[in-house]
Amino acid sequence: MPPTVRRIPRPTAQRLSLYLREIQPLIALGQQTLSSRALGEKLGISSAQVRKDLAWVLQSKQTNEAGRSGVGYNCVKMHDSIRRVVGTNRRWSTALVGVGNIGRALLGYGGFVQDGFPITVILDADPRMAGKRIGGLVVQPMSALRKAIRTHRVTIGILAVPRSSAQAVATQLCDAGIQGILNFAPMRITVSKGVSVTNIDVSIALEQLSMDVSISNRSRLTGEGAV
Template sequence: MPPTVRRIPRPTAQRLSLYLREIQPLIAQGQPTLSSRELGEKLGLSSAQVRKDLAWVVQSRQASEAGRAGVGYNCVKMNESIRRVIGANRRWSTVLVGVGNIGRALLAYGGFAQDGFLISAIFDANPRMEGKRIGTLKVQPTSALRKAIRTHRVAIGILAVPRSAAQSVATQLCDAGIRGILNFAPMRISVTEGVSVTNIDVSVALEQLSMDVSIRDQMRLISEGAA
């Protein structure tokens, strides 16, 4: 047995998604290859970093589709390899719970299909929404979650309900056998062991941003003081 196959590092995994975002438009406009330096420049990363990351893609599968010295990486092949490694090559069936503004924004944005994510059914905890049609889908009560998740083999639930309903719906999703939850509610949710959660919290993002701005301000003051 080889010296224990290490798992793909978190930071690498995160960057791979970003690489996909950069590569895809290039493919669309027909660019055949891309060097680690070019890709790195677009994202503010060193070329060595990019090469190390892409080396993971090649190694983690036994695939041999590597870059070519003197040329760079084949865009199409690299796109496909990355998608396989991060599990974005298959289609993911999802359910959306909550058809308020966020939910409707997600439904209106057609871009997920291209990334392999399909919203199979939509739900709302509010009975007044029941039966309403949005696009091609009819809003169902959350009591129908279990059945929908089983029949569509849904792995991912998108939680776009108000904070007050979030934990209750999260529990229903877990009970119905969901495997991962994308949580838009501005709170941490508790889930069954084995269920993955990714949070999108605007306040956290704003705080991160304001901190960056603060730090830049301080540095500016210092350098101006020194000048």
């Protein structure tokens, strides 16, 4: 029986991304090994948590054994192993739908290509936008979606359209064979089976923050530390 592909818990997955960011500059500086304690200290995470997170990476059949007790993790091997789990060992061609303010902010942020997520296609429903050149790419009309996604082997769609058209565009992206959607519209979208979605929702992020501030204020008022 082949080993089961385990779904990595979301908080672990998010920390793996942070670990990558910390390990990469160390490799550039020529550092050979890194202890779970040193890695944890950089991020304010306990060494036990780091070891637990990295155990997820090591248990995956996608990875090499990379950690040795007392010696620490081999930086290069651990970096490679995490990248294979995260999927950033390959290049993901992405299509941006919507070139309003959010779309332009994304196009203006050069980190994508470096991170392995080049935007190769940009589209907009506004016919006045079609044909315009933004950040080296020409805005395509929505009618060009399916063909552009095939031509550029796009696997990830970035949904930066208003709430009112988000579901319709998400459905178009799914029908065109996209595998994942990064959704900036402030709503949950319904997608085809097998399509992954990550939501970036500013309202929810603000609510998380107000919850944290409220709890922090209450624990100050009662003279208790938050658990």
